[in-house]
Amino acid sequence: MTKKKPTILVVNDDGITAPGIKVLIEEMQKIGHVVVVAPDSPQSGMGHAITIGRPLRLDRIDLYEGVEMYKCSGTPVDCVKLAVNKIFKGRKPDVCVSGINHGLNHSINVLYSGTMSAAVEGAIEGIPSIGFSLDNFDYDADFSHCRSYLVSITKQVLANGLPKGSLLNVNFPKDEAKGIKICRQAGGHYVEEFDERVDPRDRDYYWMTGRFELEDRGEDTDSYALSKGYVAIVPTQFDMTAHHVIPELNSWGFDS
């Protein structure tokens, strides 16, 4: 008896033509039936944005032979919502994989990242979901050392499932990895440096740049594991309640 091949939804935030998603598609084809729904333009830094004030486009595209692919005019989260509702029509894929992002999404980047937000949306929809990111922003980054991990991690998730309300944030070091570490999200933030310029009409404008600052010396974090050459996997959740703060707030004696 042959087991039915799993259906795999592939999304990203760098856009449907990015090399990172091509690597992910190639590896997922070894595991199951692949359906790709990805933005028609780069959507880095879009976080969990959805498109509500403008209409959305979703069009079939034949980019890689034999792969069912759709490009979407919206955000990475829009892609997941359209995939579930208009392509899968209520049936659910067996797993949703997002990436491979050109650039890390460790620590606080989980919030800004369209790659991770697409995976979070998959998890909200009840689909076991994984975001993959590489420590290399280059267009022609070398993803070869990620390939076997993409397959083994996705197979583990297909075999074991993931606890309700959780997903995986997987970050790859730039070069060959020493192995996998299960981690927590490191504490950190960006120090912004706005590059101030003047346009041809003499009006000021700014380019946002920024430098990540790690605030966390823990050796159980994603940032630490990456710095030591490991693949960092953080189980991630979308319940943002600070449960440990509830007793303190109750002690404040709120009144209006």
Add this chain to the structure above:
Amino acid sequence: MTKKKPTILVVNDDGITAPGIKVLIEEMQKIGHVVVVAPDSPQSGMGHAITIGRPLRLDRIDLYEGVEMYKCSGTPVDCVKLAVNKIFKGRKPDVCVSGINHGLNHSINVLYSGTMSAAVEGAIEGIPSIGFSLDNFDYDADFSHCRSYLVSITKQVLANGLPKGSLLNVNFPKDEAKGIKICRQAGGHYVEEFDERVDPRDRDYYWMTGRFELEDRGEDTDSYALSKGYVAIVPTQFDMTAHHVIPELNSWGFDS
């Protein structure tokens, strides 16, 4: 001896001309020195998006007499980053308040909401931060019953601070509230219903609509408190690690 008046950063996602932010500005002026940095256009549903592929504008605007106000071409999170870096220049406001949003941000809406993402960004920057939202999407919503709560909750935060890594998500019922409940984020998701149309050039397009579906029968949630007529306050955090899932993943015996 008089205590120095606190400095209050006011942001929102409905845009600088929205009635909700006007009410928030008016009440914050009773407590401290107000600086407003808000989007120059509506930014609902922008989540934690930041603007990295386009330049940003930040311009002084004299909308309400005696109030220091700036409009920004970017997202709610951009507004907070620009405020901290270009207006406060490294000094930090004593508190960051976001809203009042026209529409609830209970349950999973915390992820999609620009209002809440601005408050989250304030907290990431180390500023005690609060997001305020009302159960009324109307432009001319009645915010009058929120006013005393805005003052009392903000005063409590100024007096007590908030634990590092946490902020408050405050949702007001549509009408006069019975009091305040400290809650956790309810489990829920949106069931999307894409409205499919055809444009004058015979191409399909979609409008995203959706219906919130509560999955959580707990009586300690924000959704429950609001349904019973209370102001719901959820202490919120940006560590998205599913700490309870780490032991399970460690038991999987990952290899590549």
